[in-house]
Amino acid sequence: MPLTSDDLDMIAGGDPRTAVPELVAAVEANGLADPADAGYALMLAAELTEKQGDLPPALALVERAIESYRLVEAAADGFARARRGELLSRLGREDEAMAAFTALRPRLAREPAAATYLAEALEECGQGAIAEQWLTAALNVVLDRPETVERAVLANGLLQNRRRIRRELELPVDEYDEFADRIRTRDTVAKRTGQGVMYWPHDEFDRVLLRWPAFADVYGHTWDDHRADLEKALTVWTESGQSGFRMHAGEADGLAEYVNRHGGDPMNADVRAGYARQLEDHGPGAAWPPGRNDACWCGSASKYKKCCLPRSR
Structure with missing residues (x-):
């Protein structure tokens, strides 16, 4: 079955030793549901390769991604070209890195x-x-x-x-x-008049799916899916001109208590929206996006630039 972008995200969340060849094979075997995702698959493979410390192969994958984006005239090639500049710099090829950045200016x-x-x-x-x-x-x-x-x-x-x-x-x-x-x-x-965003921290996400398994179709089947989807959506909204988002952490027990008091079905989007508004009324939430070197909004304790920020790509 052809792989969707969600499938690619799931593969990238696995063991890098098997994920990288699987992502590359999907591109080379035309195994993507949308051929335009070839650049994205290669960028995921490049990111995993870089994390393993293999910079030259990561650079080669990024350059393949750039070519893939060029073939479909995808605007995402800008991010790939910027990553190429970073890798060139890390490899000590400073003049080439600056030339890559200057071309993007x-x-x-x-x-x-x-x-x-x-x-x-x-x-x-x-x-x-x-x-x-x-x-x-x-x-x-x-x-x-x-x-x-x-x-x-x-x-x-x-x-x-x-x-x-x-x-x-x-x-x-x-x-x-x-x-x-x-x-x-x-x-x-x-943002206080409707710009808050509710999310489930890792432990609460697991509790939510245990209590309401059908929520997997709403929030994703894994916590990584959930936070990646949120990061991507927030990035798109920001690029469309919105800003000032505030993140509010939900709790499975809190949603259950809200339903007991107000009635309704938790699967109803309006019921969940009511619970989200209650969270907003009880605290300002955390500003999004955090600083690149600040703790990530998802509660992982990792720096934002090393945690959820890359997931917006």
């Missing part, structure tokens, strides 16, 4: 996601100062355009990434930083 003023993937890649390579300079230049270009929804989305991504990097570089607050902070404050306040 024009996308900062065109693609909402570019501000994130390019800035993060430069930071990982110790080039935070260059990232700040490029984001500032792109922001000036975007703000010179007529006001449109597209311009607002681009500008917000550039502002927020620039603000984050300037904090890490300990640069003094400037006018753009103040503007970025005002936007985040506004969106955080707005």
